[in-house]
Amino acid sequence: MEAATFEKPWFRFYELNVRRRVEIPEITLVEMLKQTTLKFPENPALIFGGKTITYREMDSLIERMAKVLRQRGVKKGDRISIFMPNSANWVISFFAIQRVGAIVVQTNPLYVESELKALLQDSGAIGIVSIPPLLPRISPIQAEVGLEFIALDYLSKVSGLAGLGLADNPVYIDLEEKLSDPSIDELETPPFVCQSNDTAVLQYTGGTTGTAKGVMLTHYNLVANALQAWEWIVGHEGKERILTVLPLFHIYALTACMNFSILSGGAMIILPRFDIDAVLQHINDYEPTFFPGAPTMYVAVINHPRIKEYKVSSIRCCLSGSAPLPKEVAIRFGELTGGRLVEAYGLSEASPATHLNPIFNSRVGSIGVPAPNTDAKIMDLETGQKELPAGEIGELVVKGDQVMSGYWQKPEETAAVLQDGWLYTGDIAYKDEDGFFYIVDRKKDMIISGGYNVYPRDVEEVLYTHPAVREAVCAGIANPYWGEMVKAYIVTKEGSNVTEEEILNYCQDKLATFKIPKQIEFRESLPKTAVGKVLRRYLVDEERERMLLQENAGAKAEVAATEELTESINV
CATH class of the missing domain: 3.40.50.980 (Rossmann fold)
Structure with a gap:
């Protein structure tokens, strides 16, 4: 990526010793x-x-x-x-x-x-x-x-x-x-x-929302992103120990755990899957310094009944990625463990990291600022050609050394998201005057209810502040009156007996009327990907199937009633 020719507002929030631009060697x-x-x-x-x-x-x-x-x-x-x-x-x-x-x-x-x-x-x-x-x-x-x-x-x-x-x-x-x-x-x-520009990995993405596409990531892309992460963390060469419980087939773990560790001469503490007791025992025994994870992992940590029995002070920082980090989770994690838990942002098409929160000057609720060698802006949702000023909501687009070369054997899909070196992420966001970026939601996840745009994350943030809520996710469900209605799926904390009415009353003075869920479903668990990202689309599909079954049952009942009426008339 060419060096920026003008000052970016976010540069003044970089931590000491973090360079604005890092020289990326052309190595594999x-x-x-x-x-x-x-x-x-x-x-x-x-x-x-x-x-x-x-x-x-x-x-x-x-x-x-x-x-x-x-x-x-x-x-x-x-x-x-x-x-x-x-x-x-x-x-x-x-x-x-x-x-x-x-x-x-x-x-x-x-x-x-x-x-x-x-x-x-x-x-x-x-x-x-x-x-x-x-x-x-x-x-x-x-x-x-x-x-x-x-x-x-x-x-x-x-x-x-x-x-x-x-x-x-x-x-x-x-x-x-x-x-x-x-x-x-x-x-x-x-x-x-x-050579450094050869493809190293085909990272498949989009399987939960459409046809999976193979993201072509070069050696240069992956080396660059490892260096960008290393620059940001300001680690200690040869001394880092990275807890690797995120699945390595996922690009987040590939960079934040494996490549980061190998670049730094660190040790990977590897677990085959996430089990909270095993994770806490490994932290206790091997004293990792860095714990990249997903929000659901940190939810499990802060809700563990014996968290204070484990030594967790070795962890210098935790980067949360793969899904939005609820504010309440970040705050409670810091209170309980003393560790620095900050939100980062990335996507498979960018190896993945593009934005990170400053470790000691993070802004809860923000994905942070662009990483070294990375530029970002907000473009209008209608045409994608007009850059928007601070505070206005649009599509997040990024540019940097970590951005993919394209989709495997899909030139049309590649052209749709890569324009003049800029990657159109499909995420709805805005930036503030200081250059901190905030994800509002995915384009495809936005709910249009009664003509109003509802961003699920707005509602989820409020639900997470309720003392009985362990996990929450919202989705837009087809509705004949509203077009789409907001439905919340909630997993409560152990021992809680909160009701739907109590949750809705709690939302009354915290959300605009059109954002308040029309329906709440309490569940034992939420469907998730291997890295802990909630499968919102799965819930929507589940609702659609349920409605079809109800319609079919209704149609059969109507046919039966008609037949019964006809028979009575004939008699």
Whole structure:
């Protein structure tokens, strides 16, 4: 990105030692790792399952796995999927794929067979790295999607391999067996063929609101965003310990946990999934300094009944991303733990971070200010061509070194969101006079009720301040009178017996009448993605299906009544 030619208002809110512009070296992720390995060979790189792997050991394992991939014919530009939960071998697999010049296809291990099939077909992946428990979702589609190999972790620990159809099948690779084979050392070291502008990752996005698209992120994009985050945190090289419980298939974790850690010579404390007791125990035992997470994770922390029994003082800061951070959660987290919890903002198309709150001068409710090497503005919603002044609501657009090169094999979709280097985010926002930005909502999530625009986040912020509310989300539900009505879905705190009437009365003097929910549904839990983002669209679809069932039932009842009336007349 070209250096700004004029002063930006947000620069004066940068913390001391944070530069406005960072020089981004034209290196690959593999070269970034090599530099760290040379500098900190004996530093812990990965802590997983009670075992620690140093940078020197990790580098050796990556080289061995790269040889295995090369032996199977993997070449530059090939796409390889990683389909497994967080683990040390997830990280090793990622860098081994990069080492041979291939592209990692990010794949959610929670995907069912049809979802996995769609992504593998779209990306044209020729191989997949996974674990045996996920084989029932892979094997049935292997031939159809053209997978040339399935590399399996922990295969030696599985009994009854014959039942899995693996015996003497050349498609399957036992990674543990291969990586421990001494003959691997005799294989030629794969030549390094990557350049910084080559695509490193296909990060699929949009699956919850439409057809999933593969975001093409280059090595340069990902190195840049890791450097931008490192510059912002003002960390201690070689001494950071990053709690990695966010799923690594998600771009947020890939940058804020993995790439940030490797750039800094830090250690990744890896958990396969979010379990609040396990998370707090890992914080207590391994003393992480940095905890990137999602709002729902911090909600679980502040509501844990024994939070004060755990040592949490090692955490210097927490960055909240992937979904809006309710003000009440940020405030209560600080009160209970003493940690700095600030909101950041990003999207897959920007590797992901574009905005961060100053760690010690954050503004609760704001996503912060643009990161170094990043510009941002608000454009009108009608044409997208007119820049709006401070205080006016429009679409957030961003520009920077971290912005994607485009969508995989989708030139029209790429042209729709990338205009003259500016990325149109699809988020409705405004900025204040100081250059702090505030997300109002997603374009697609805005509710039009009785002709008024209602932004779900406005309502959710009020609901979160109610002492009985643990989690809340609002959605627009089709209604014959209002067009759309605001419906709130609420998870209450344990032991609470709050009623719908009490919640609505609470909203009376805190929200305009048209914003107050017309309906409230109490639930045991809310549907979420793997990183804790509430699936608002799922709730809307659920309501639509419910209404269709009611309409069908009503129609059947009407037909039955007509038939009964006809029969009585005939009699």
